[in-house]
Amino acid sequence: MRELENFLDRTTAELGLRAGCAFVRLVTDGEMRRLSRRFRGKDKTTDVLSFPSETRTRPKALRARTKQLRKAFLGDIAISPVTAQRNGKAFGRTTVEEICVLMLHGFLHLLGYDHETDRGEMERVESTLRGRLGLS
Numbered sequence: 404m405r406e407l408e409n410f411l412d413r414t415t416a417e418l419g420l421r422a423g424c425a426f427v428r429l430v431t432d433g434e435m436r437r438l439s440r441r442f443r444g445k446d447k448t449t450d451v452l453s454f455p456s457e458t459r460t461r462p463k464a465l466r467a468r469t470k471q472l473r474k475a476f477l478g479d480i481a482i483s484p485v486t487a488q489r490n491g492k493a494f495g496r497t498t499v500e501e502i503c504v505l506m507l508h509g510f511l512h513l514l515g516y517d518h519e520t521d522r523g524e525m526e527r528v529e530s531t532l533r534g535r536l537g538l539s
Contacts, residue, residue: 410503410536414510417535419469425477425513427506435483450486451505454479459515465528468514480509496539504538 407427415422430438436448443452455478462468482505484498491501508529516525533539 404499406499407502407506411506413536414507414532417532418510418514419466419473420477421474424472424475425480425510427480427482427509429484429502430481432483432485435481435486438481448483448486450483450490450501451509452481453509453512454481455513455515459513461517461521461524462515465514472514477510477513480506480513482506482509494539500538503536504533507532507536507538 411427412422415424432448435450435452436446438452439449440446442454456476457478459468482502484502487501487505488498491498494501496504511525511529511532516528518525
């Protein structure tokens, strides 16, 4: 879908990363559940999973991390459009808008952010980037 490709291009440019630095794959809920079970030990579907190409520590600053990884392959992002559609309705976003939000979220995980442990740092960075990229 062209809108998603355009958003992916804008995101990598905003982050100062090269095109092709990550693969984004849209998967079924069944596939997402299988991935979640295998890699997270959770037998349920989710909206997005990120698979970094290597273990990364939490970055001290976004720009420093992206400069460090400018030419690297970051990893893979899996997104469930069905779950994104459900969540998008709850947040007042279209499915495409929700998938864009999930792509950005996935990129931040690939860069080393972890909202489960960082006391809101990832949320703040993500909010700033959503504004720059025109997302609600």
